[in-house]
Every structure is written in structure tokens, then in C-alpha cells.
Amino acid sequence: MKDEQRLIRTADGSEAVSSSTVTVPLESAVSPGALVTVWAGTSAERESSVIAVAREENPPPLPSHLILSLK
Numbered sequence: 129m130k131d132e133q134r135l136i137r138t139a140d141g142s143e144a145v146s147s148s149t150v151t152v153p154l155e156s157a158v159s160p161g162a163l164v165t166v167w168a169g170t171s172a173e174r175e176s177s178v179i180a181v182a183r184e185e186n187p188p189p190l191p192s193h194l195i196l197s198l199k
Contacts, residue, residue, distance in 0.1 A: 129148065129149075129150050129166055129167065130148065130149045130150075131147065131148050132147075132148070132149065133145055133146070133147055134146050134149075134197075136179065136180050136197050137180070138160070138179055138180050139160055139180065144179050144180075144197075144199070146179060146180070146197035146198060146199070147176070147198060147199060148166060148176060148197075148198040149195060149196065149197055149198070150164065150166060150195075150196045150198060151184075151193040151194065151195055151196070152193060152194050152196060153193060153194070154183065154185070154192045154193055154194060156194055158178060158181055158194060158196060159178070159181060160178050160179060160180060160181060161177060161178060162177070162178045163175050163176070163177055163178075164176060164177075164178060164196065164198065166198070176198040176199055177198065177199045178196050178197070178198060178199075179197050179198065179199050180196075180197040181194055181195070181196055181197075182194070182195040182197075183195075
């Protein structure tokens with residue numbers, strides 16, 4: 129989880145500002161528009177919508193994962 133504003137390109141090619149980036153296991157079924165809870169169980173807990181999803185596949189021993197850009 130990384131809280132950082134950055135400009136990203138969405139699936140339809142438009143630009144959007146992402147406020148956070150989260151990595152989740154590659155098998156996770158997450159698509160743009162999904163709601164996710166970040167910082168669960170802490171005072172910073174919040175719900176945010178996914179604006180873009182990218183795959184990062186690496187050879188072992190490096191982990192593969194999805195990278196979620198959140199609104």
C-alpha cells in the first residue's frame with residue numbers, strides 16, 4: 129500500500145489522478161470500479177474505488193501480483 133498522488137491512464141485511455149497504489153495476489157478477481165478497503169483495522173481505514181488494474185508477472189523467486197490504482 130502506497131499513498132501517493134500520480135497521474136495514470138485508465139482502460140479507456142483517459143487520464144485520472146490515483147491517490148493510492150495497492151498490490152494484491154495475481155489470482156485476485158479485481159476489476160476497475162471495484163471498491164476496496166485500505167488500511168483495514170486502523171484509524172486510516174477507508175474505502176476507495178479501483179480506477180486501473182495492471183499485472184506484474186515475474187519469474188520465481190520474485191512474486192507476481194496485480195497493481196491496483198485507487199481513486
